[in-house]
Amino acid sequence: MSYEEIKKASETLNSKTSFWLGFVVSVLVLGTVGFIILLALFLKGNISLPSGAKSNSTDKTTVVDNKPTAGDEYTEPAGTVAAVTDRDHSRGPADAQITLIEYSDFECPFCKKFHATMKELFDAYPGKIKWIYRHYPLSFHANAGKEAEAAECAYELGGHEKFWQYSDKIYERTTSNGTGFALVDLPKLAVELGLNKSAFETCLNSNKYASYVAKSLQEGQAAGVQGTPGTIIISSKGEPSLVKGALPLNMMKDLVDNAL
Numbered sequence: 001m002s003y004e005e006i007k008k009a010s011e012t013l014n015s016k017t018s019f020w021l022g023f024v025v026s027v028l029v030l031g032t033v034g035f036i037i038l039l040a041l042f043l044k045g046n047i048s049l050p051s052g053a054k055s056n057s058t059d060k061t062t063v064v065d066n067k068p069t070a071g072d073e074y075t076e077p078a079g080t081v082a083a084v085t086d087r088d089h090s091r092g093p094a095d096a097q098i099t100l101i102e103y104s105d106f107e108c109p110f111c112k113k114f115h116a117t118m119k120e121l122f123d124a125y126p127g128k129i130k131w132i133y134r135h136y137p138l139s140f141h142a143n144a145g146k147e148a149e150a151a152e153c154a155y156e157l158g159g160h161e162k163f164w165q166y167s168d169k170i171y172e173r174t175t176s177n178g179t180g181f182a183l184v185d186l187p188k189l190a191v192e193l194g195l196n197k198s199a200f201e202t203c204l205n206s207n208k209y210a211s212y213v214a215k216s217l218q219e220g221q222a223a224g225v226q227g228t229p230g231t232i233i234i235s236s237k238g239e240p241s242l243v244k245g246a247l248p249l250n251m252m253k254d255l256v257d258n259a260l
Helices: 003-044 109-124 144-173 183-192 197-205 210-222 249-259
Strands: 075-077 089-091 098-104 129-135 230-234 240-244
Touching: 089 144, 098 109, 098 210, 098 249, 109 129, 109 144, 109 249, 129 144, 129 210, 144 183, 144 197, 144 210, 183 197, 230 249, 240 249
Parallel strands: 098 129
Antiparallel strands: 075 240, 089 129, 098 230, 230 240
């Protein structure tokens, strides 16, 4: 091979090498810029990672199961909160320093978890918390509304004590998501708790508490609840705030401490 041939081959190789080197560098630069832009959007909250997707819809008319997501603000000012009366299902002393009003759905998986958290929280502050339970059955949970009516029938036949026992048992046994506790088992649970089966079935089949449950949901919406669970904390100064989602016990303790 002559000198001219060697020189020509070298120039061809250098040209190809330069092209591919430039191409690789361009791809790396564009990828780095894209990553920086996505990271900036994520940190500003304009996008979210799939594994941490927020449960709350941007459509304020939509109700959902509330699962808190890292980075959320967990409380906001409450709307119009319906006054607590003797008809409310209450645990704790009437003169407790703070009141927690739980709006919940018997078939919501996050409510199932949060109900257990609320029991722990209540026990951790003896005499300081008045815990109110109100109904907020979501439309896409097929059995939730009827289960709420059943709990009211338990109240009719056995007072607040039986209401709480009945509600606690449903949360313990349901597998959630709509039909986790079979409707045919509602009378069986009543009998298990010492209630009269015939009287319970008559109450449940009459649908007499359907309007009461619907009213509770409407009051929750007026208070700002958009999903379940939604909890109103009324501080020792009488200031209401709305807790978003099924917060863990340690976070709820922080909020209670602040409210006290």
